[in-house]
Amino acid sequence: MLVLVPPVVSPVVVAIYAPAVIVGIIVALIGLFGISIEKNDLHVLILTDIVGIAMLIIVAAVGTDLAESLILPGLVVELAEILAICEILMSREMRKTGKSVALIPTPLNFDMEILQTAPVFIAVILVIYGAFLSGFTGGAIAGGGILFYVMSLTVRGVPSSLWEGIAGASGIAWCLWLMGFLVLFVFPNYWLLGLMLAAFGVFIKVAFKAGLIGVMNREEFRKE
Amino acid sequence: MVVSILGSQIIGIIPLGDIVFYMTSFNLFMFAAALAFTFIIAISKTETQVEAEFGTLGDRQLTVAKKEFKFRRFLAIICGLATAGAMVTGDVFDFTLFVCLIGIVNIGIVGAVKQIDVLDAAFQYGLIAMIASTPLFAGAALILASAGTVSILAINSLTYTTPMMLLGSILLFLGVAGETGVAPFFATKAEMFRTPGSPFLLIIHLSSLLVIVRVIEILLIINKPF
Numbered sequence: 001m002l003v004l005v006p007p008v009v010s011p012v013v014v015a016i017y018a019p020a021v022i023v024g025i026i027v028a029l030i031g032l033f034g035i036s037i038e039k040n041d042l043h044v045l046i047l048t049d050i051v052g053i054a055m056l057i058i059v060a061a062v063g064t065d066l067a068e069s070l071i072l073p074g075l076v077v078e079l080a081e082i083l084a085i086c087e088i089l090m091s092r093e094m095r096k097t098g099k100s101v102a103l104i105p106t107p108l109n110f111d112m113e114i115l116q117t118a119p120v121f122i123a124v125i126l127v128i129y130g131a132f133l134s135g136f137t138g139g140a141i142a143g144g145g146i147l148f149y150v151m152s153l154t155v156r157g158v159p160s161s162l163w164e165g166i167a168g169a170s171g172i173a174w175c176l177w178l179m180g181f182l183v184l185f186v187f188p189n190y191w192l193l194g195l196m197l198a199a200f201g202v203f204i205k206v207a208f209k210a211g212l213i214g215v216m217n218r219e220e221f222r223k224e
Numbered sequence: 225m226v227v228s229i230l231g232s233q234i235i236g237i238i239p240l241g242d243i244v245f246y247m248t249s250f251n252l253f254m255f256a257a258a259l260a261f262t263f264i265i266a267i268s269k270t271e272t273q274v275e276a277e278f279g280t281l282g283d284r285q286l287t288v289a290k291k292e293f294k295f296r297r298f299l300a301i302i303c304g305l306a307t308a309g310a311m312v313t314g315d316v317f318d319f320t321l322f323v324c325l326i327g328i329v330n331i332g333i334v335g336a337v338k339q340i341d342v343l344d345a346a347f348q349y350g351l352i353a354m355i356a357s358t359p360l361f362a363g364a365a366l367i368l369a370s371a372g373t374v375s376i377l378a379i380n381s382l383t384y385t386t387p388m389m390l391l392g393s394i395l396l397f398l399g400v401a402g403e404t405g406v407a408p409f410f411a412t413k414a415e416m417f418r419t420p421g422s423p424f425l426l427i428i429h430l431s432s433l434l435v436i437v438r439v440i441e442i443l444l445i446i447n448k449p450f
Contacts, residue, residue: 055358
């Protein structure tokens with residue numbers, strides 16, 4: 001039998017492959033069995049997610065970097081499909097009952113002392129540290145900083161045009177990220193430029209995305 | 225170097241780093257067909273339906289509002305482009321992504337309609353599409369594990385087949401069948417077609433037809449039965 005695995009890989013890891021595939025198939029069959037006997041639509045939707053997790057198990061069993069490139073889109077596709085089906089379920093129920101509901105039904109109510117007493121200095125540190133990290137992780141940290149700032153300022157009120165501008169900048173930064181990837185594929189010689197475009201594009205985008213959660217929060221605060 | 229895939233000669237490849245598209249006369253034709261149909265959809269207007277009732281003269285006209293019409297046309301164009309991409313891609317991994325995109329967009333095209341039974345059918349189709357993404361990605365992963373690559377051009381030059389490749393191929397086929405809603409899963413799709421807005425709905429049909437032809441080509445390349 002032909003073996004494609006390089007000799008540096010531990011035999012334990014290689015031996016796990018077949019059991020992992022079998023476990024994935026068993027998990028998928030358990031999920032399918034659950035779907036076959038369940039009649040409630042919402043429960044069926046949640047059980048479908050178990051079948052999706054089985055896919056992640058089988059792809060993760062391969063464990064190479066190409067498999068990683070399959071696992072991330074697989075996860076995203078699962079999330080996108082579950083969101084789309086949730087929307088369809090909601091709109092069907094709304095048509096049946098004649099009532100309409102908001103996407104986030106309850107206004108968030110944060111009444112924490114730390115939001116008024118904590119210094120905004122922490123937000124500045126988070127943003128600078130995120131810029132130093134760059135990429136997706138840095139974006140998440142800087143976004144946390146922006147979120148913290150927004151939450152601590154909600155009492156005083158933030159000008160809404162500022163945050164709308166940030167939302168626009170987030171979209172432009174995403175285009176930078178895409179352009180970086182195109183440069184990597186079309187002109188591989190300029191890989192450093194492509195890398196930097198992608199890293200800082202995704203940094204700004206993720207940071208502002210997390211900041212946008214703050215915008216939504218602020219609007220919910222004002223509703224009260 | 226003359227490379228032939230399933231007896232037809234490769235006209236050209238489009239290398240974008242790792243992602244390679246290749247053209248043979250076979251899939252170039254399907255690519256052109258998908259693009260031409262997408263173009264026709266982009267410039268066409270939606271039909272209106274008349275619902276008749278037995279025993280009365282109460283016929284009702286069903287039209288599509290302009291906002292919904294624009295949204296549906298956008299999704300139909302995306303679906304057509306994804307179909308065209310799936311025709312020429314030289315990568316099993318890209319192919320799975322294109323098929324998943326077709327599945328999601330198909331849900332989206334009928335997601336905004338007002339009839340409850342159509343929404344019900346779209347919900348069932350969505351469940352099948354979501355379940356089918358498991359064999360789709362698992363099949364691609366098993367092909368990757370047994371062939372060592374996901375590039376169709378590289379798999380074409382392999383001289384051996386293994387049973388794991390066959391299992392992967394079967395899973396891939398199951399995934400594509402569920403994702404595009406053919407053979408055993410077509411009942412919900414037929415129900416989805418009863419909503420007004422005909423030319424956009426037809427892309428659901430065309431994409432599944434073309435993708436099934438293409439997946440059979442890919443499976444023949446992988447398993448080399450001849």
